[in-house]
Amino acid sequence: MKLANETLGELDKRVALPAYDRKALSHGIVHVGLGNFHRAHQAVYLDDLFGRGLDHDWALTGAGVRAPDARMRDALRSQDCLSTVIELSASSTSPRIVGSMIDYVEVAETNGPLIAKMTDPATRIVSLTVTEGGYYVDPTTETFDPTHPDIVADGAKPEAPRTVFGAIVAALRARKDAGTPPFTVMSCDNIPGNGDVTRDAVTGTARLSDPALADWIGSNIAFPNSMVDRITPATGDRERALAAEYGLDDPVPVTCEPFRQWVLEDNFPQGRPRLEEVGVTFTDKVHEYERMKIRILNGGHAIIAYSGALLGCELADEAMAHPLVHAFFRKVEETEVLPHVHAVPEFTPAAYLELIDERFSNPAVKDTIRRLCLDGSNRQPKFIVPSILDGLKAGTSVEGLALESALWCRYCAGQFEDGSTIEPNDPNWSRLTELSDAAKSRPGAWLEQRTVYGDLARNETFAAVFADWLDRLWTSGTQATLETYLKA
Numbered sequence: 001m002k003l004a005n006e007t008l009g010e011l012d013k014r015v016a017l018p019a020y021d022r023k024a025l026s027h028g029i030v031h032v033g034l035g036n037f038h039r040a041h042q043a044v045y046l047d048d049l050f051g052r053g054l055d056h057d058w059a060l061t062g063a064g065v066r067a068p069d070a071r072m073r074d075a076l077r078s079q080d081c082l083s084t085v086i087e088l089s090a091s092s093t094s095p096r097i098v099g100s101m102i103d104y105v106e107v108a109e110t111n112g113p114l115i116a117k118m119t120d121p122a123t124r125i126v127s128l129t130v131t132e133g134g135y136y137v138d139p140t141t142e143t144f145d146p147t148h149p150d151i152v153a154d155g156a157k158p159e160a161p162r163t164v165f166g167a168i169v170a171a172l173r174a175r176k177d178a179g180t181p182p183f184t185v186m187s188c189d190n191i192p193g194n195g196d197v198t199r200d201a202v203t204g205t206a207r208l209s210d211p212a213l214a215d216w217i218g219s220n221i222a223f224p225n226s227m228v229d230r231i232t233p234a235t236g237d238r239e240r241a242l243a244a245e246y247g248l249d250d251p252v253p254v255t256c257e258p259f260r261q262w263v264l265e266d267n268f269p270q271g272r273p274r275l276e277e278v279g280v281t282f283t284d285k286v287h288e289y290e291r292m293k294i295r296i297l298n299g300g301h302a303i304i305a306y307s308g309a310l311l312g313c314e315l316a317d318e319a320m321a322h323p324l325v326h327a328f329f330r331k332v333e334e335t336e337v338l339p340h341v342h343a344v345p346e347f348t349p350a351a352y353l354e355l356i357d358e359r360f361s362n363p364a365v366k367d368t369i370r371r372l373c374l375d376g377s378n379r380q381p382k383f384i385v386p387s388i389l390d391g392l393k394a395g396t397s398v399e400g401l402a403l404e405s406a407l408w409c410r411y412c413a414g415q416f417e418d419g420s421t422i423e424p425n426d427p428n429w430s431r432l433t434e435l436s437d438a439a440k441s442r443p444g445a446w447l448e449q450r451t452v453y454g455d456l457a458r459n460e461t462f463a464a465v466f467a468d469w470l471d472r473l474w475t476s477g478t479q480a481t482l483e484t485y486l487k488a
Contacts (some may be wrong), residue, residue: 003079018099029056033129040256046100048278058273062104070107084253110160111167118171124270127186137444139451144200155208165205195225224265227290298383305372306407311479316367332400340356340390406469443467
């Protein structure tokens with residue numbers, strides 16, 4: 001059955017429906033980036049809140065800034081902006097229809113419709129999930145890059161921006177000129193200090209065309225930091241078939257694990273939904289939660305991803321069931337990651353690792369190893385390199401993290417050990433393949449990626465360990481190399 005407001009009452013009784021009248025909802029949040037994670041996370045929290053009869057004036061309006069976003073708009077608008085979200089555990093499958101989004105603005109090259117919606121006084125929050133790589137950060141300096149061609153173009157034509165940050169600047173300028181209070185900008189992306197990073201992107205973009213406006217934004221706009229978490233695989237035929245098992249004709253269903261977490265700084269001058277009522281943690285210690293999650297979970301994904309891929313694993317739970325991959329994961333986490341992570345009120349690092357072990361091993365989620373291997377050039381400097389730097393500074397072992405880096409290098413060679421092709425899986429794949437080939441004879445060629453490793457190529461300790469592991473991978477293979485590491 002085609003998903004729509006008028007068909008909700010006719011759906012399979014196993015499917016949970018919105019526990020509120022969607023006609024009573026009114027707009028409060030513009031969200032840019034309607035990928036699976038947002039629809040399984042922020043949209044679900046709001047759906048739960050609305051189901052409690054609270055804050056119906058905080059409904060979502062979706063938006064996108066790239067041409068491909070129009071496909072998602074068409075799909076969601078055709079079903080009244082409803083989303084199918086299916087929670088998967090080892091013992092149960094729980095489908096629900098999420099109704100917290102009520103509209104999706106037109107996707108246009110210069111973002112006129114988006115700017116108009118953000119200028120609407122009813123918009124009090126603009127939230128973002130534009131991926132870790134969507135913030136124009138120079139990995140070498142770890143700061144906003146105003147020289148990126150996209151940003152330079154927005155600086156030259158601020159009235160016709162092509163990036164989300166240029167659109168935010170245009171909307172804030174319009175609200176300031178009209179005397180309308182500014183909205184809060186809330187990043188929900190998985191990057192350290194996401195609120196601070198977003199502030200730098202918005203003010204940096206504004207500064208190219210209007211320095212005074214940039215100063216005003218820096219002084220008057222709230223950019224709360226947050227930590228977000230829920231494992232949400234990409235949608236494919238399997239996910240669509242699963243939705244069809246419940247009679248749902250939805251081209252873009254979302255599957256996810258039952259666990260979810262959202263930690264937020266409480267910095268919302270124009271008000272916010274009462275998300276604490278549905279499990280969101282408001283705290284001034286977001287960075288502690290963020291450090292734990294990024295180092296243990298996201299770093300853990302990288303640890304199992306490349307080792308699992310090279311050993312022929314296709315799914316995350318399959319990798320966790322592989323004795324070598326699981327033992328590698330546990331040893332690196334326990335000896336090289338956990339010592340540099342602090343406890344939070346809910347978890348010690350050790351307890352959090354046990355939770356992550358259980359979540360990665362969930363056989364129902366079917367998270368692919370290929371997804372976890374994606375975009376290593378952007379993820380490694382955020383999820384792995386900080387733990388390496390902490391270990392070197394503390395004088396503790398970085399053997400396993402060096403091996404993880406060597407496994408990534410070996411994966412980027414573009415061929416599995418049986419000679420079959422690894423399809424491109426990084427925006428910089430061609431360059432990475434060239435560097436991987438060069439690193440066979442000169443391992444330092446890989447570490448000289450300053451955008452990933454900074455100055456680590458000059459660290460003789462790390463460079464030597466990395467070189468040794470990379471040589472072992474090429475001469476002995478992944479299985480023997482992991483066995484050597486685990487016996488050490």
